[in-house]
Amino acid sequence: MTTQHSERFVLRSGITLTPKQYERLDRLVSELAANTPAQTALLVDVTGQVVLAKGMSPQTNLAALGSLVAGDLAASQEIARLTGEYEEYQLVLREGRSSHTLIIPAGQYLALLVQVAPDTPLGWARLLIRKTARQIADTAATGHSTSVPETEALLQDNLADMFDDALDNLWSE
Template identity: 50%
Template sequence: MNDENTAPGGYNLRSGLRLSPAQQKEIETLLTRLVQTLPAHFLLLTDVTGQVVSARGGQNAKNLVALGSLVAGDLAASQEIARLTGQYQNAQMILRQGESMHTFITEAGHQLALLVQVPDSVPLGWARILIKNAAGDLEGIVTAAAEQPSEASPALLLEEENLPDLFDGVFDELWKG
């Protein structure tokens, strides 16, 4: 990808989370394994702003951008309801039972949200445990990298695309006194 969300050797999300290529690979492997183990009909991983990180399964007829935003909004609303009623805890999960498909939405740490749809033939307890474990693993992948020191070198900071931002910052500081 060559847009504003791409950084050398990584992917920057609107939430401020930066995923390295190694993290992306770990996440993709984990999600593929989850879809196969459950089995899941559809899976969507977003950041807390609704930006799509990854999707698996029957996504042909789905608008992933809109769905990502709705997942993030649904999770945020549910978290606030839990806070207002004194029931908030980390790693909460939303379950919507349907006639043929069940939908789980869960936090995967403080920066990611995971939606998983499973057929009604999958036992809810089994799905819940696997999804909860996967969410914990996703949190671990993101947290482990956040604890590592930044690899940004002075050479990367001086790349052409960063120069206008550097100059703007310097000029702002000069004018502010």
């Protein structure tokens, strides 16, 4: 999921997590999954790289799902910006028969997907998910962010192209 270098976890987005940060992220996502209760929880970086996965089926293509989560969130955020409705920590909600899917940014570099049962009170789940997203953002922000200017420019200028390429690659496999 993540690349480990010298006891640090390096993400493609340019952020580096210490083992202590990674353990805290794991604990936060596990607690959220238990308290919501979530059927699944997935933490990815903005490039779609999977950081943590809880409750996922072994058949789930995590690389594809991570890319789609990042792309969905980027598209939803851009729609909100274009329509003048953008705010930090906005949720994307997809209601389904067997589960409801909520996607939220967790700071500048991470995104969180949570699936809950349809009988889970959405207002309550939303509050817990938003609180956890903020805690994740705080955890990732403290410590070692090694984002380089090239990575930041890539994320800002070519994000749409990156997602288009990732989706094209998914369908051509």
